[in-house]
Amino acid sequence: MDAIRWGILGAGGIAATVSADITALPGHVLHAVGARDADRAAAFAHRHGVHRSYGSYLELVTDPGVDVVYIATTHAQHQEHALLALRAGKPVLVEKAFTLNAAQARDVVAEARLRRLFCMEAMWVRFHPLIREVSRLLADGAIGKVVAVRADLSKRFDFDPAHRLFDLDAGGGALLDLGVYPAAVVWTWLGRPDTVQATGALAPTGSDLSVGMQWGYPDGRFAQIHTSAATDSPFAALITGTRGWISLEPRLHRGRRLVVHTADGDVEHLAPAIAGNGYRAELEEVARCLAAGELESPAVPLDDTIGILDVLDDARRQLGARYPAD
Ligand SMILES: NC(=O)c1ccc[n+]([C@@H]2O[C@H](COP(=O)([O-])OP(=O)(O)OC[C@H]3O[C@@H](n4cnc5c(N)ncnc54)[C@H](OP(=O)(O)O)[C@@H]3O)[C@@H](O)[C@H]2O)c1
Numbered sequence: 149m150d151a152i153r154w155g156i157l158g159a160g161g162i163a164a165t166v167s168a169d170i171t172a173l174p175g176h177v178l179h180a181v182g183a184r185d186a187d188r189a190a191a192f193a194h195r196h197g198v199h200r201s202y203g204s205y206l207e208l209v210t211d212p213g214v215d216v217v218y219i220a221t222t223h224a225q226h227q228e229h230a231l232l233a234l235r236a237g238k239p240v241l242v243e244k245a246f247t248l249n250a251a252q253a254r255d256v257v258a259e260a261r262l263r264r265l266f267c268m269e270a271m272w273v274r275f276h277p278l279i280r281e282v283s284r285l286l287a288d289g290a291i292g293k294v295v296a297v298r299a300d301l302s303k304r305f306d307f308d309p310a311h312r313l314f315d316l317d318a319g320g321g322a323l324l325d326l327g328v329y330p331a332a333v334v335w336t337w338l339g340r341p342d343t344v345q346a347t348g349a350l351a352p353t354g355s356d357l358s359v360g361m362q363w364g365y366p367d368g369r370f371a372q373i374h375t376s377a378a379t380d381s382p383f384a385a386l387i388t389g390t391r392g393w394i395s396l397e398p399r400l401h402r403g404r405r406l407v408v409h410t411a412d413g414d415v416e417h418l419a420p421a422i423a424g425n426g427y428r429a430e431l432e433e434v435a436r437c438l439a440a441g442e443l444e445s446p447a448v449p450l451d452d453t454i455g456i457l458d459v460l461d462d463a464r465r466q467l468g469a470r471y472p473a474d
Contacts (some may be wrong), residue, residue: 152435153179155214155238157205157229159192162243163220167196169427176431179215182208205229209236216266216434219243222312224319225250225474230267234259239266241434243323244332248473250457257450266437268430268445269429271332271452275429276417279333280405282394283386286337290408291389297337299330300374301400302358302381309353313377316471320355323460323469327375329401331456332376333385334363334371340455342366346463349378356469361458402426 154170156163159181170176179412183189193201202208209217209232216232219226219242227247240260246269247253250437260267261384264441265443273279286294305313311420312318313325323331341363358376374381384400386393392410396403408415430448444450464470 150318151175152438153177153213153215153346155179155233156181156192156198157208157217157219157233158221158225159183159188160220160222163218164192164196165425166218166220166374166427166431167198169424170431171197172424173428173431175435180208180211182206190324191397191430204327205232205290206236209233209238213237216241216438218313222318223248223324224317224471227256230256231259234263234265234267237263237265239434239438241270243270243429245319245460246329246453246457247248248319248324249461250454252473253454253457257454260443260450264443266434266436266443267450268434268448269450270430271328271448271453272427272430273329273333274336275402275433275446276401276403276419277422278334278396278417278425281406281417282396283336283387285394285408286387286389290328290392291321291387291394292391293389294338294369295390296369297334297371297385297387298374298383299334299371299385299400300381300383301326301329302374302376302379304380305377307367314351314353314355314357316353316355316469319471320351320353321357321464321469322375323356323359323463326377327361327373328456328460330373330375330385331361331460332452333374333400335452335456336389336472338363338365338371341371341459344459344462344466345401346466348467350467350469354466354469356464359463359467360464361459375402406430
């Protein structure tokens with residue numbers, strides 16, 4: 149099969165990190181980059197060996213040589229930019245958080261489904277070998293029936309009202325930046341919760357700063373999810389079951405070790421060395437889906453992406469953190 153020719157939309161931080169992984173993958177080519185500023189796009193192209201650069205996103209998405217567009221702008225722009233690419237007939241990989249809220253996500257997913265174009269949230273943590281290993285262990289009943297899950301992803305940022313993490317206009321907040329990871333992981337293991345309770349603190353700008361969520365399930369299982377942009381935490385996840393527990397450490401999106409504890413003792417699993425920056429597996433999944441003509445990845449279902457944003461919308465409502473776009 150021919151190489152996948154990527155178009156990078158936005159020339160910021162994550163665009164650079166993921167581009168390095170694209171470059172290193174056989175069968176993947178950095179065909180073009182588009183930025184709001186032509187010089188910035190050209191500088192990015194020069195730095196990362198991208199064949200073409202454009203000073204507008206429209207030129208990028210209408211380049212007939214682009215097979216798939218990677219939406220690498222800030223989350224407040226994802227809906228607009230994903231729609232731009234889809235309406236130009238291009239499949240999309242959309243950075244997390246997929247959109248600001250579930251309504252925007254439904255809009256993007258409806259467009260992709262209408263046009264029969266591939267669309268996936270870049271939820272790379274779902275491809276992490278230890279997250280997948282936990283899924284396998286739970287399916288095998290390694291710790292009996294799951295009773296509860298605790299998961300955390302937190303990282304301390306100095307408060308800066310201009311930083312996108314604290315700026316409501318830019319989709320600021322711990323939930324969309326960090327909490328979306330434990331939410332996606334818990335969803336992978338337990339599915340859609342029945343009830344959601346949220347508590348926490350807001351930053352002076354009104355963005356969610358530290359959040360504790362409790363998810364409840366009709367059969368009595370529950371999950372406690374923590375996320376904070378005000379503190380660091382080494383904790384990743386603990387899954388307790390009727391016959392033992394699994395702990396994953398540290399931290400959730402870059403787990404290095406998991407321990408399965410049962411009455412028979414402890415079994416340790418170490419993560420294999422992960423090549424590059426950690427994004428290659430999700431990029432390979434995009435290539436696989438495109439080659440197979442699959443419009444959605446079974447590893448990151450679009451209905452999960454929407455459902456998780458429904459839950460995060462609910463949590464933000466409970467906390468009183470609102471985006472102008474809500
Ligand atoms: N998967 C991961 O591990 C990971 C890690 C970090 C971030 N992310 C996600 O990636 C996205 C981008 O984060 P980042 O850290 O790369 O941010 P960043 O360095 O600020 O880059 C964001 C890019 O967005 C573009 N943009 C377009 N319209 C914009 C607007 N109105 N305001 C601000 N920027 C605008 C800019 O592109 P131009 O170059 O065209 O100006 C800018 O370069 C976020 O959604 C974030 O959650 C994911």
